[in-house]
Amino acid sequence: MGSMRWATAISRDTDLDEAVAGCAAELRRELGEGPVSLALIFVTPHHRERYREVPSLVLSHLGADALLGCSGGGVIGGGEEVEGAPAVTLTAARMRNVEVRGFRIGGPGALPDLDGPPDAWEELVGARAAEEPQFVLLADPFSSDPVTLLSGLDYAFPGAAKVGGLASGATSAGEGALFVGEDYYASGTAGLALTGDVAVDTVVAQGCKPVGGVMQITSCQDNVLQELDGRPAFKALEEVYAALDERDRKLAGSALFVGMLMDEFEEEPGPGDFLIRNLIGVDPQNGSLGVGERLQEGMRVQFHLRDAEASAEDLRAVLTGYERAMGPARASGEVSGALLFSCLGRGEGLYGEPGFDTGVLHERLGPVPVGGFFCNGEFGPVGGTSFLHGYTSSFGLFRPRGPREGRQ
Template identity: 50%
Template sequence: AYPNSGKVGGLASGAQMKGENALYLDDKIHRSGLVGIALSGNIGMDTIVAQGCRPIGEPVKISKCNNTLLTGMDGQPPLDLLQTIHEELDEKDQSLLQTSLFLGIEMDPLKDNPQQGDFLIRNIMAADKESGGIQVGAMLREGQLVQFHLRDKDMSAEDLRLVLNRYKTKEHSEKASGALLFSCLGRGQYLYEKLNHDSDMFRDQLGDIPLGGFFCNGEIGPVGKTTFLHGYTSSFGIFHPIH
């Protein structure tokens, strides 16, 4: 629905069993489905998706893959490339690579120089030492640009600061009159060991724009021109008048 419009949101969470979640629409409670609102008129919505990762190594092209199985990156097995990257990292990042490694997938093939935040971050599900391949939580195709990424609380904070600062350079950012934040349950106090981290940084970077929202069990927001379901992400919708 609404293929040319920006979309943000989140998955309901908190239930112990299927069917226990509650979605509210007017005076009714729904146990499944989707509740949303479409806006029209003199109102625009900018989107910011902070995936909380920092790239390591260099972007490379997929040279061989089969659905979600990645077996060639610029002509070499992914695990071989990863070993080369590992040797160039400091001790802290080498440790993170063992537990918090992800693959970023470039979603806009027209971009000549993709930056941090331009990649769709997906989990690495498994690795095969014999073939050197890795299983990724996304459908892949040969020729796509990909790059390994790491995540921790410092990187997540820096990534959020980066995308908010990037938004401030937009011409109409000063006209922002309200915003919504959909943030992962895995962020917040669980990740940062402090309350209100993302909302406080939003205010510090963009000023006293009214901000509402909630924690989610999966966040909805665009990367490039396509909307995706994310994890460990903060997804913002920032509203402003068009005219």
């Protein structure tokens, strides 16, 4: 057995005790005898009345050194994606020479100042930058500030992976759940810091295809896009629209986005190079467009469209890019386990079939154990910076560190 082994299981049993016990027993069979370094549990809101019992149930059956999880409107595990039905998924890993530390952060007021020293962020998560930690983050959407959190962690831990998402399955504050260690919380953020012989590769599929050419912002103010290539932004959009075929024109009426190229030196941008943001307003009178992100003059942007076909193409493209970067044999042979944080707007509602994203990952990387849930927002990097996304699938791919990836 190698230095890292993962397993995942799912149960549709409506009795929480039976569901957790069944998943834990399956994981024990998969992992064999020995300690469990990490367990992650995701639970649908059908089990809301018993959220408080979840950590003790998992730890009593599995005895993991570290536990993390949350509530989800849909859950992923055991090769399945379950939406709109009672389900529990449990994922576990045995990892040699890896330390896993859980932490919990209160509301936005608990976050350090972004202008302060990085050691305040190290203290917040119980890890030092010199340890080169990797992070898994779960946050309550009603009582957290994930944008500031991700910015702060990028500042203090610039080389660290940060993947995760916003808990789902709740319609108001206090209805969701976060699990860390032996504890249950209805607010804040819960996370894990992993150090040692572990690398977490990130793949972010934003589900869009580009249309028109790449243009440069020549005038903007905050999130208002005024000019592209020296002409009114709305006129540039009209020109792109005029060149679309009938199908894409129809799609542009409801699923048009703006992609911002994150690497200013990229000569031939492709999938994964753009940060996709909503087009939130159009003013034909002054020729400006509203974009769901702050803009800067000199940025290069490209319009994008999103539908099931575009999303499937993008997912395959970014996973193929990961394979090429790693080397196909190494990618399929070294990735021991994966976490998938997928938007509630994807899944069967987008693709018309269940388990699509999980299936594509298995197509590209083989039968890697995949656990996760459907989120209210997903965390993942684009161009080396961590963002809160929508309509995205963010993957964390876990493997041992390579011989050149040890700490300096």
